[in-house]
Amino acid sequence: MQRLSGLDASFLYLETPQQLLHVCSILELDTSTMPGGYTFAALREALEERVAAMPEFREKLADSRFNLDHPVWVDDDDFDIERHVHRIAVPVPGGREELSEIYGHIASQPLDRSRPLWEKWIIEGIDGVDPREGGRVAVLTKVHHAAVDGVTGASLMSKLCSTEPDAPAPEPVPGVGSGNSVEIAVTGAVKYATRPLKFVNAVPTTLNTVVDTVKRVRAGASMAAPFAAPKTAWNANVTGHRNIAWSQLDLEDIKTVKNHFGVKVNDVVMALVSGVLRKFLLDREELPESTLIAMVPVSVHDKSDRPGRNQVSGMFSRLETHIADPVERIKAIAGANSVAKQHSSAIGATLLQDWTQFAAPAVFGTAMRVYAASRLSGARPVLNLVVSNVPGPQMPLYYMGSEVKAMYPIGPVFHGAGLNITVMSLNGTLDVGIVSCPELLPDLWSLADDFGPALDELLDAVG
Template sequence: MERLSGLDASFLYLETPAQLLHVSGLIELDPSTIPGGYSFAALSAELDRRVRSMPEFRRTLRDNRFNLDHPVWVDDPDFDIDRHLHRIAVPEPGGRAELAELYGHLAGQPLDRTRPLWEMWVIEGLPDGKIAVMAKMHHAGADGVTGANLMSRLCGLTPDESPSSATDNGTATNSAGDGGDLAIALGGLAGFVRRPLELARLLPSATPLLTGWISRARRGAAMPAPFTAPRLPFNANITRRRIIAYTQLDLNTVKQVKNAFGVKVNDVVLTLVASALRSYLAERDELPDTSLVAMVPVSVHASSDRPGTNQVSAMFTQLRSDIADPAERLRAGAEANDVAKLHNNAIGATLLQDWAQFSGPAVFGTAMRVYADLRLAERHPVIHNLVVSNVPGPPVPLYFLGAHITAMYPLGPVFHGAGLNVTVMSLEDRLNVGLIACQDLVPDLWSLVDDFQHGLDELAAAAN
């Protein structure tokens, strides 16, 4: 068995019927490249063969009432691909509205915790003979980088290439193992006993963290503090209903803008988010005078030695949506990002992971339900306006079970108080932009996504 880290487990504890904490990916495929042609039965058989060599797809949660620590992962002895891979057709007439409604419906369904926490929906009947796959995996088992890596291991660089993780007989190269109730309870007791010592080790660092933040703020070298963001319509309690929108941008144009202004790709991405939101909110007379604040997950896979799947820290940055000129918005946003990165690095890569170890279902779960029931997200100052994540992908073609991937739109979770998530992923020469929101807070999400191309056109014009 493998015990979940506190950060991994917190995504279980904080989940509610409205706040679903899985990550998703919408993958558009050209099935004409599949050797022998496409059939659902053949795709299902090939996926089954591949995931049996990948223990992350076959592990399930196990817990009991005597366990004083976080739950554990164990191998599912009854793993069945038919419980995870489903087939559906696009409703007539199959246009963008019907697709978006279907994708949003699938994204708004919780995962079954009695099984391995993932599922895929194969969606047939798209225009031009394409098919799509909606892949979902719980955040307890995958962060952005981990999820992208898992999907890449199901892919090849040619249509007939098998992933490197697969073995000849399709059996696992390693596994989560098994764990009985007594082993889970005893291991949980040992972890519980260590908690006071861990807390004593962390407490001395809490005061310098706060005083350091204040000192940095006085020097203008601090990232925005939580609870300082302006309130927007989607900074409210969310419901279970989801809406999805997506677009593709030319990655070469993004890089041309980056080079012309001497900034990073992530700076351009965040400015595109700011530009789109600025246009969207201005059209509705909802644009605040102060800058929007985004929470940007930062991967610490390369710098953290803590256990667990989720290896992230959280960075707050100003999007500088208060600046009208697109070129100045990009320069100011890049400067704000540099300040936020330096501050985040000074805090430490493992802060979030260390403190999350003290999370627990009784406290976190109850607190989250009370928070939602009392609609507290609408009563206290806004923590941050939205989540923006940038996941780098390969610059070469990928083939999912033999089908050429023509688009891969990542979709993160939304939270009470932050009902909009923007995630981008590069693939080949395209930047795939995926937006997901609470439908009751952002009913016209397509209007927002259409502003991304306009924002890129503005920056490209300013770069010339």
């Protein structure tokens, strides 16, 4: 068995019927490249062969009432691919509106914790064309955040893909094994007993971080502060409903802007998000005088020696939405991001993981429920939204033999931050996934459709 880290387990403890903490990925597939032609049975059979080489997809949660530490992953001895891979047809005419409704409905349903925490939905009938006759297929994958972060999720997806349509499946890989309630409780007690030693080690790092942050604030060299975000329509408690929209951009256009202004790809992404949200709020006469603040997850996989599948830190970034000129805005965003990255790098890479390791399970759930009930999420937002940028492979990919034409990542939303925009670069495109609640933002397409014009605005500035 394999014990969850505190950070992994925190996504279990923080989950409520409204705050669902799974992540999704939407693939658009060209079935014409699938050897032997597309059938659902053939795709599911190919998936089963791939999953045999991916023990993470065959593991479920286990716990004991006497366990003092976090739950564990164990092999699901009753694993059945048919419980995880489902088939559905999009209603006629099968356009983006119909697809969006299906995606939102699936994303609104919690995962079954008695089974491995993932499922896939194969969606046929896109644009009214049968995939057996060359029509496209969409695949929505849903995985709990306790099992993946952005990097590990992309890694799992890469294992399901290949660079050739007829690539053979990898050899099967054994799982983590099993564990009974006594083993879980005994090993959990041992880990619980060693927590004070780890706590002592975390205190100096925390104190150094606090002192360094105070110095940076005084010198004007710190990232944006939490609770400095202005109020927007989506900064409220989330509901159990989800709506989803997406956009696809040319990665070469992104790089053209990047090279012209001498900034990073992530700066361009942030500038696009800023331009889209600025227009959205201006059109509704709701643009705050101060800038919106985004939380940007930062991978620490290459800096951390801690166990766990979530290896992330984060930084608060200014979107500079109060600046009208797009050139001034992207330059200001790049400057603010540079400062935020330096500040984020100065914070211990494992600090978040260490502190979540100590907290008792009840603390997470209780704190979140109190926060939601107090309505502080709307009165004083910690941040405005989550913006994440996940780099992907720049080569043609094939998913069970079908060429991947798009891969839209869909992250979670939280009480107080009911909007998530995640992007992934893939083989010359930048795929943008947007998720919120229809009660907070009824029409996400007004956001998605403005990403193209926002990029055109920056390209016009490039000339």
